Amino acid sequence: EADIYQTPRYLVIGTGKKITLECSQTMGHDKMYWYQQDPGMELHLIHYSYGVNSTEKGDLSSESTVSRIRTEHFPLTLESARPSHTSQYLCASMTGGLGYTFGSGTRLTVV
Amino acid sequence: AQKVTQAQTEISVVEKEDVTLDCVYETRDTTYYLFWYKQPPSGELVFLIRRNSFDEQNEISGRYSWNFQKSTSSFNFTITASQVVDSAVYFCALSGRWGSNYQLIWGAGTKLIIKP
Numbered sequence: 001e002a003d004i005y006q007t008p009r010y011l012v013i014g015t016g017k018k019i020t021l022e023c024s025q026t027m028g029h030d031k032m033y034w035y036q037q038d039p040g041m042e043l044h045l046i047h048y049s050y051g052v053n054s055t056e057k058g059d060l061s062s063e064s065t066v067s068r069i070r071t072e073h074f075p076l077t078l079e080s081a082r083p084s085h086t087s088q089y090l091c092a093s094m095t096g097g098l099g100y101t102f103g104s105g106t107r108l109t110v111v
Numbered sequence: 112a113q114k115v116t117q118a119q120t121e122i123s124v125v126e127k128e129d130v131t132l133d134c135v136y137e138t139r140d141t142t143y144y145l146f147w148y149k150q151p152p153s154g155e156l157v158f159l160i161r162r163n164s165f166d167e168q169n170e171i172s173g174r175y176s177w178n179f180q181k182s183t184s185s186f187n188f189t190i191t192a193s194q195v196v197d198s199a200v201y202f203c204a205l206s207g208r209w210g211s212n213y214q215l216i217w218g219a220g221t222k223l224i225i226k227p
Binding site (some may be wrong): 017031033034039040041042043045048050090092094098099100101102104105107 | 202
C-alpha cells in the first residue's frame with residue numbers, strides 16, 4: 001500500500017491551461033521532492049522542500065512552482081502548460097538520509 | 112563532487128541468463144549510502160536496496176545480489192536466472208552522510224531487456 005500518493009495518474013491537457021499535480025504523503029516526512037523524467041531516461045530534480053514553508057528550485061530549470069503549507073502536501077503547479085512540459089512527474093519524500101519513497105507518478109501530455 | 116556512473120545504457124539478454132548491472136560512484140564523504148531502484152514500464156520507482164559505506168558485505172535477496180567494493184567505488188547488481196518480469200530501467204543512486212545531504216545523486220539508468 002502506497003504511503004505517498006500522486007494524482008492524477010495520467011493527464012492530457014491543452015496548451016495554456018493551468019494545472020496542479022497533487023502529491024501527499026502519510027509518513028510525516030519532512031523532505032519532499034519533485035522530479036521530471038522522460039520515460040526511462042534520467043531523473044531531473046525540479047523542486048524540493050525540507051519542511052513547511054521551505055521550497056527550493058532544483059538542478060533543472062522549470063517553469064513550475066510548488067508550495068508546502070502542510071507537511072503532508074507538496075503540490076506542483078504549471079500556470080500555463082506547453083507541449084514542452086509533456087513528461088512524467090515523480091514526487092518523493094525522505095526522512096533522514098535513508099533514501100526516497102516515490103509516488104506512482106503523473107504522466108502529463110500537453111497538446 | 113559526487114557522481115554516479117552507469118556506463119551500460121542498455122542490456123539485452125535471453126531469459127534465464129545471469130546479468131550484471133554496473134554502478135561506479137565518486138564521493139569525498141567517508142560516510143554515505145548507495146541505492147538501487149527499479150523502474151518498470153508502468154513508471155513508478157521501486158526501492159530495491161540501501162547499503163551504507165561501512166557495510167561491504169554482499170547482499171543476496173532471492174535472484175538478486177549486490178556486490179559493494181569500496182576499493183573500486185563500485186556497487187554492482189546481479190540478477191541470476193533473469194525473467195521477463197525483470198525488464199525495467201534500473202537506477203543506482205548515492206547520498207551523502209546522514210543528516211548532511213538530503214538529495215540523492217542519480218545515475219543515468221540502465222535499461223534491461225529480458226527476451227523470452
